[in-house]
Amino acid sequence: MKRLGFYAGLILVAGYCLAPVLWQLITSLRPAPELTALPPLLPSRVTAEHYAAVFAGHPFGRIILNSLIVSAGATLIALGFGSATAFALAKLRAKGQAVILGIVLATSMFPPIATVSPLYIVVNALGLRDTLIALVIVYAGLALPLAVWVLTNFMRQVPDELYAAARVDGATPLQAFYRVMLPLSAPGLVATGLLVFILSWNEFLYALTFTATTRSRTIPVGIALFPGLHEIPWGEIAAASLVVTLPIVLLVLLFQRRIVEGLTAGAVKG
Amino acid sequence: MIMSLRALAAKPAAFLAPAAVMLAAVTVYPILYVLWLSLQRHSLIAGPASFVGFDNFARLIGDGRFWNALANTVYFTALSVAGELMLGLVIALLLAHAFRGYGTMRAITLLPWAIPTVVAARMWEWMYNGDFGVINYLLGTDVNWLGSPVWAIHAAIAMDIWKSTPFVALLLLAGRLAIATDLYQAARLDGAGPWALFRYVTLPLLRPLIFIVLIFRTIDAFRVFDAIYVLTGGGPANTTETVSIYAYKVLFQGLEFGYGSALAAAVFVCVAAITAVYVWLLRRSLA
Numbered sequence: 001m002k003r004l005g006f007y008a009g010l011i012l013v014a015g016y017c018l019a020p021v022l023w024q025l026i027t028s029l030r031p032a033p034e035l036t037a038l039p040p041l042l043p044s045r046v047t048a049e050h051y052a053a054v055f056a057g058h059p060f061g062r063i064i065l066n067s068l069i070v071s072a073g074a075t076l077i078a079l080g081f082g083s084a085t086a087f088a089l090a091k092l093r094a095k096g097q098a099v100i101l102g103i104v105l106a107t108s109m110f111p112p113i114a115t116v117s118p119l120y121i122v123v124n125a126l127g128l129r130d131t132l133i134a135l136v137i138v139y140a141g142l143a144l145p146l147a148v149w150v151l152t153n154f155m156r157q158v159p160d161e162l163y164a165a166a167r168v169d170g171a172t173p174l175q176a177f178y179r180v181m182l183p184l185s186a187p188g189l190v191a192t193g194l195l196v197f198i199l200s201w202n203e204f205l206y207a208l209t210f211t212a213t214t215r216s217r218t219i220p221v222g223i224a225l226f227p228g229l230h231e232i233p234w235g236e237i238a239a240a241s242l243v244v245t246l247p248i249v250l251l252v253l254l255f256q257r258r259i260v261e262g263l264t265a266g267a268v269k270g
Numbered sequence: 271m272i273m274s275l276r277a278l279a280a281k282p283a284a285f286l287a288p289a290a291v292m293l294a295a296v297t298v299y300p301i302l303y304v305l306w307l308s309l310q311r312h313s314l315i316a317g318p319a320s321f322v323g324f325d326n327f328a329r330l331i332g333d334g335r336f337w338n339a340l341a342n343t344v345y346f347t348a349l350s351v352a353g354e355l356m357l358g359l360v361i362a363l364l365l366a367h368a369f370r371g372y373g374t375m376r377a378i379t380l381l382p383w384a385i386p387t388v389v390a391a392r393m394w395e396w397m398y399n400g401d402f403g404v405i406n407y408l409l410g411t412d413v414n415w416l417g418s419p420v421w422a423i424h425a426a427i428a429m430d431i432w433k434s435t436p437f438v439a440l441l442l443l444a445g446r447l448a449i450a451t452d453l454y455q456a457a458r459l460d461g462a463g464p465w466a467l468f469r470y471v472t473l474p475l476l477r478p479l480i481f482i483v484l485i486f487r488t489i490d491a492f493r494v495f496d497a498i499y500v501l502t503g504g505g506p507a508n509t510t511e512t513v514s515i516y517a518y519k520v521l522f523q524g525l526e527f528g529y530g531s532a533l534a535a536a537v538f539v540c541v542a543a544i545t546a547v548y549v550w551l552l553r554r555s556l557a
Contacts, residue, residue, distance in 0.1 A: 141296025
């Protein structure tokens with residue numbers, strides 16, 4: 001009986017988390033005339049017309065490519081700079097560690113709305129408006145605090161002896177960093193990389209203000225400003241939403257353990 | 271054999287420099303710049319900028335729309351975070367049991383967190399639709415959720431709770447699983463029932479983590495922008511306009527960078543104050 005209640009609870013939680021996504025899936029497959037008819041909950045037939053329209057009528061492929069480039073670029077930079085900082089903090093005994101980590105954490109709390117107007121002015125002045133490079137740099141900077149925080153926690157777990165042994169064998173600090181520390185912190189790099197990628201994939205405010213055309217528009221902007229001629233094209237929006245959610249769903253299914261590790265690395269131990 | 275790390279210490283500055291330069295450029299410099307902008311009359315359409323001291327903040331004090339936005343933001347934050355904490359705690363305790371399919375269940379729970387907020391807001395916007403929305407259909411109601419001055423903010427809160435509860439649940443779940451099982455066994459031997467276990471073992475040991483989760487979520491909810499932008503744009507009649515949304519409109523629709531920066535700086539000051547209060551409370555509860 002108790003077991004039954006437990007499983008009922010699980011089903012309830014799963015249903016709550018999945019229902020909006022499932023409804024969007026049903027909407028995306030519903031023939032256009034049936035979008036404005038409820039009931040029935042399920043469409044009379046399944047159609048791919050909305051999916052076809054998303055790619056035929058809009059430069060949606062380009063927008064997805066933009067998001068991929070921006071997210072991958074930001075992830076690489078954040079991992080590179082973040083792991084170097086984490087290494088200095090965890091193994092090089094950099095002075096004032098607590099202060100540095102404190103400052104890093106504080107910068108992550110800055111509200112985006114407070115930094116968006118100065119950055120907009122700078123981006124404009126540098127002629128970087130409507131370019132992918134502006135978003136890559138800003139996202140990498142935004143994700144750095146998270147990367148430093150999580151990677152420092154992971155690198156602290158690598159035994160000091162392994163680093164010391166590499167140095168005694170004649171490795172320079174740089175060699176010890178990329179030959180010993182980086183491979184040993186691979187799980188941390190994966191966890192951090194996933195978090196940074198997802199954050200960049202989802203960011204909206206900077207993308208909204210720094211981009212002007214499909215040359216640099218990313219997915220959240222594309223979805224938010226989805227063009228409608230006379231009325232809102234719900235079927236196409238649903239189809240587009242699902243297309244851009246799919247990569248995230250795959251990442252979550254494949255790497256859920258790593259993602260949760262990354263999410264909790266800072267909070268639970270710190 | 272093993273030398274001390276101190277003896278091996280190289281120059282850490284070289285490893286710290288890239289991140290330091292980037293953080294300075296992308297976060298520290300803009301924050302200082304926005305404070306400087308907030309002291310100027312700086313319009314992108316009307317002539318060169320001029321220093322006006324605290325004029326923008328005087329205007330802000332007398333601006334009813336700012337106070338309305340602040341009240342909306344506080345209301346949104348309080349209800350969202352309270353809902354997320356309660357629901358997240360329930361889900362965390364539920365998932366803390368050993369069962370088959372734990373990994374799948376955790377992935378399902380993670381999904382709302384991972385979906386872009388803009389996409390999630392579009393999903394909910396469609397479900398909230400007054401004419402063809404599934405929520406009206408299931409409830410048997412006929413409400414224009416996002417067009418109603420009473421319901422719109424609550425609709426946004428419900429969406430935020432759905433989107434952010436997974437974060438809370440998964441952090442608390444990790445904290446709950448880190449509690450040693452012998453503590454529970456010992457308490458059970460002493461005759462503790464499920465409620466006593468929760469009240470005297472789980473809750474006290476989770477308290478520091480609950481504080482951390484509260485800090486993260488409160489700060490995040492207070493900066494809310496994406497969800498409101500898509501769901502209502504601040505309407506109807508400014509009943510869902512948060513400070514971030516108002517600041518955005520002044521900055522990028524009104525192109526008033528001086529006053530808009532003052533509004534943005536106000537968000538920054540509020541977030542800093544919230545953090546300070548939480549840290550003070552955390553210190554006090556640990557002492």
